[in-house]
Amino acid sequence: MKHTISVLVENEFGVLTRVAGLFSGRGFNIESLSVAPTLDPSASRMTIVTSGDDRILEQINKQLNKLIDTIKVTDFTGQDYVEREMALVKVTAEEDTRAEVLRIVDIFRAKVVDVTARSYTLEITGAPTKLNAVIDLLRPMGIKELVRSGPVVMGRGL
Amino acid sequence: MKKTGSQILLECLQREGVDTVFGYPGGTVINIYHDLADYPIRHILTRHEQAAVHAADGYARTTGKVGVAIATSGPGATNTVTGIATAYMDSVPLVVITGQVPTPLIGNDAFQEVDIIGITRSITKHNYLVQDIQDLARIVKQAFYIARTGRPGPVLIDLPKDVQIQSTPFEYPDKVEMRGYKPTYSGNLRQVEKAANLIMTARKPVIYVGGGASGADASEELLAFAEMTRIPVTTTLLGMAVFPQRHTQSLGMLGMHGTYYANMAVTNADLLIAVGSRFDDRVTGKISSFAPHAKIIHIDIDPTSIKKNVRVDLPIVGDLKDVLKKLADALEKRSDQLPALIDTMEPWREEIDAWKRGYPMTYQSSDSVIKPQYVIEQLRELCSEDAIVTTEVGQHQMWTAQFFAFSRPRTFLTSGGLGTMGYGLPAALGAQVAFPDRQVIDISGDGSFQMNSQELATLVQYGLPVKIAILNNQYLGMVRQWQELFFDRHYSQTRMELPIDFVKLAEAYGATGFSASRPDQVREVIRKAFETPGPVIMEFKVDREENVMPMVPAGAAINEMVLAS
Numbered sequence: 001m002k003h004t005i006s007v008l009v010e011n012e013f014g015v016l017t018r019v020a021g022l023f024s025g026r027g028f029n030i031e032s033l034s035v036a037p038t039l040d041p042s043a044s045r046m047t048i049v050t051s052g053d054d055r056i057l058e059q060i061n062k063q064l065n066k067l068i069d070t071i072k073v074t075d076f077t078g079q080d081y082v083e084r085e086m087a088l089v090k091v092t093a094e095e096d097t098r099a100e101v102l103r104i105v106d107i108f109r110a111k112v113v114d115v116t117a118r119s120y121t122l123e124i125t126g127a128p129t130k131l132n133a134v135i136d137l138l139r140p141m142g143i144k145e146l147v148r149s150g151p152v153v154m155g156r157g158l
Numbered sequence: 159m160k161k162t163g164s165q166i167l168l169e170c171l172q173r174e175g176v177d178t179v180f181g182y183p184g185g186t187v188i189n190i191y192h193d194l195a196d197y198p199i200r201h202i203l204t205r206h207e208q209a210a211v212h213a214a215d216g217y218a219r220t221t222g223k224v225g226v227a228i229a230t231s232g233p234g235a236t237n238t239v240t241g242i243a244t245a246y247m248d249s250v251p252l253v254v255i256t257g258q259v260p261t262p263l264i265g266n267d268a269f270q271e272v273d274i275i276g277i278t279r280s281i282t283k284h285n286y287l288v289q290d291i292q293d294l295a296r297i298v299k300q301a302f303y304i305a306r307t308g309r310p311g312p313v314l315i316d317l318p319k320d321v322q323i324q325s326t327p328f329e330y331p332d333k334v335e336m337r338g339y340k341p342t343y344s345g346n347l348r349q350v351e352k353a354a355n356l357i358m359t360a361r362k363p364v365i366y367v368g369g370g371a372s373g374a375d376a377s378e379e380l381l382a383f384a385e386m387t388r389i390p391v392t393t394t395l396l397g398m399a400v401f402p403q404r405h406t407q408s409l410g411m412l413g414m415h416g417t418y419y420a421n422m423a424v425t426n427a428d429l430l431i432a433v434g435s436r437f438d439d440r441v442t443g444k445i446s447s448f449a450p451h452a453k454i455i456h457i458d459i460d461p462t463s464i465k466k467n468v469r470v471d472l473p474i475v476g477d478l479k480d481v482l483k484k485l486a487d488a489l490e491k492r493s494d495q496l497p498a499l500i501d502t503m504e505p506w507r508e509e510i511d512a513w514k515r516g517y518p519m520t521y522q523s524s525d526s527v528i529k530p531q532y533v534i535e536q537l538r539e540l541c542s543e544d545a546i547v548t549t550e551v552g553q554h555q556m557w558t559a560q561f562f563a564f565s566r567p568r569t570f571l572t573s574g575g576l577g578t579m580g581y582g583l584p585a586a587l588g589a590q591v592a593f594p595d596r597q598v599i600d601i602s603g604d605g606s607f608q609m610n611s612q613e614l615a616t617l618v619q620y621g622l623p624v625k626i627a628i629l630n631n632q633y634l635g636m637v638r639q640w641q642e643l644f645f646d647r648h649y650s651q652t653r654m655e656l657p658i659d660f661v662k663l664a665e666a667y668g669a670t671g672f673s674a675s676r677p678d679q680v681r682e683v684i685r686k687a688f689e690t691p692g693p694v695i696m697e698f699k700v701d702r703e704e705n706v707m708p709m710v711p712a713g714a715a716i717n718e719m720v721l722a723s
């Protein structure tokens with residue numbers, strides 16, 4: 001089962017390697033990982049999407065907590081949270097498909113961020129499932145390049 | 159007043175109460191070595207950096223203090239790796255300081271540069287590259303705190319040469335503040351109550367003790383808890399000295415080369431109380447058949463140890479001293495029911511006694527060849543009660559565990575988790591430095607001894623009277639045993655063909671050597687060795703193809719022991 005885990009870490013030298021090394025060294029899998037500083041510049045927030053059974057997830061949680069640089073670990077699975085991911089998609093836009101691409105952009109409230117005679121670069125934000133849907137629709141038109149940020153999450157309410 | 163980085167480091171060591179460091183100099187630590195003379199810190203120059211770390215480990219395991227080792231960058235740093243991994247696997251508190259090339263050169267493949275932070279990331283509890291002299295004092299303070307608290311372990315500090323030379327006003331932080339590191343010491347009382355209830359309804363309980371109980375100095379609490387309930391106690395290799403092996407409740411060691419009765423007891427138990435142990439595969443054998451009928455209570459300071467390998471019915475995270483004390487208190491409250499509990503466990507004790515009588519830990523004695531087990535028994539009989547014993551890795555290690563009958567905590571030093579040949583001699587060196595007046599014995603194999611035999615020089619130089627008993631079978635015996643049993647006696651590369659004159663080797667270093675090849679010489683050699691001042695090698699030419707028995711074959715359940723070969 002898929003889990004989205006948010007890890008608050010000290011913004012220290014090598015902390016990303018420690019976390020990544022923990023996953024690879026123990027055979028845990030990482031589907032996506034995003035890192036950036038928080039409001040407090042001495043801390044960074046990592047959002048990790050991983051999967052495994054309950055036993056593995058319990059170990060992941062404990063092992064992350066065991067790292068000296070880890071301040072807090074939150075597994076959002078089963079909680080009420082907002083999840084957003086961004087994708088940049090360079091899609092072929094020839095005479096006959098340009099309009100169709102723009103229609104999809106419109107429907108999914110995406111943005112065109114770069115235009116050439118033969119392509120559009122789109123910025124799409126939303127839940128990962130929405131991104132998947134848009135990408136599926138664009139695929140027949142010819143996706144030249146795709147970059148996804150991996151999701152970031154935040155709990156709802158106070 | 160301003161101090162240089164190297165002075166700050168030494169100042170911090172002094173403030174942490176470090177009186178002894180083990181190390182080896184080189185270009186990137188030359189400043190530290192220059193300043194060392196100004197501080198009341200004793201430096202022991204080993205003959206290899208691996209040995210420096212093992213010696214610091216031996217010092218730490220016997221004293222309970224943090225051991226300290228120093229090495230230069232590059233090859234000095236890589237030589238520490240086996241020592242660090244050994245300490246990490248056995249949860250030994252160390253601070254290892256490595257020199258590093260100057261910060262502007264880091265990443266340039268400079269002379270003697272290695273990324274020791276990257277190399278040791280997975281074998282240290284934490285490690286630090288000091289990039290700014292302003293951070294140095296805080297880092298050293300944190301390193302010692304991390305090494306000795308929670309589940310202890312090694313911490314490495316990589317200190318670039320330019321940071322050692324720079325200077326800044328020195329101020330030692332008086333407390334450690336780390337948002338991300340707060341070990342749980344106090345065991346949860348509700349969990350303890352539940353544990354007490356489980357114990358009160360158990361009919362066939364067993365206590366299973368690991369090295370954690372040694373690190374936590376919990377042997378008194380363990381003994382009190384065990385005696386008030388009369389529950390039998392089995393230990394792992396690292397837990398052996400925590401519980402007196404000649405105690406009537408002792409089952410000895412469990413696992414691959416454990417006693418038949420310990421393994422049978424665990425297999426038939428209805429309650430297993432794991433104390434500072436981590437269900438290592440050498441202990442559990444086939445995991446699905448381990449303690450199949452038992453509810454499991456697991457007490458450990460490290461939450462990641464719990465439910466890592468086995469299901470656990472009742473976890474209690476905390477310091478073992480604290481939890482065992484609380485558990486005893488909880489049972490004390492039920493003291494009116496304790497006699498009844500002890501009575502209902504009578505059939506269980508009888509069952510165990512029958513296993514003990516039927517399959518005792520024993521060996522075939524001989525008048526013509528020296529049996530290795532006999533040597534261990536005689537060493538035990540002739541040494542002093544508070545002697546410290548170290549071992550290398552192999553058959554001799556297992557025979558020591560099986561036949562030495564340890565009785566005092568922190569007297570048995572062996573590489574359990576990593577199984578490092580070459581550990582015993584430098585660990586004995588470190589133990590002897592810590593306790594100059596106690597007897598320190600390294601029980602060694604002929605193969606392992608040669609992995610760090612250069613440390614004889616260190617022993618002689620510092621007048622450290624370590625007694626080394628080499629059980630010489632001219633084999634990498636433990637591997638040969640596997641080849642005999644599972645590889646059609648194909649002794650591929652396990653014959654140590656060249657006969658070595660260990661007596662002459664001792665003499666070459668200025669130590670003393672004795673050799674025994676007949677059983678009637680054994681006691682005489684041991685007595686002479688114990689009477690001779692300074693380091694002594696006792697060589698025992700033992701029965702070459704003796705096997706360690708009983709044995710659980712790899713992949714088998716622990717009750718499927720082979721009793722004799």
Ligand SMILES: Cc1ncc(C[n+]2csc(CCOP(=O)(O)OP(=O)(O)O)c2C)c(N)n1
Nearest residue numbers: 552553554577579603604605606634635636
């Ligand atoms: C550094 C290292 N290399 C290899 C091994 C694998 N190994 C385990 S026991 C053993 C044989 C040890 O021989 P010896 O020291 O003579 O002890 P014996 O088993 O003969 O008592 C070997 C090679 C190891 N444990 N450690």
Ligand SMILES: [Mg+2]
Nearest residue numbers: 603604633635
């Ligand atoms: Mg041998």
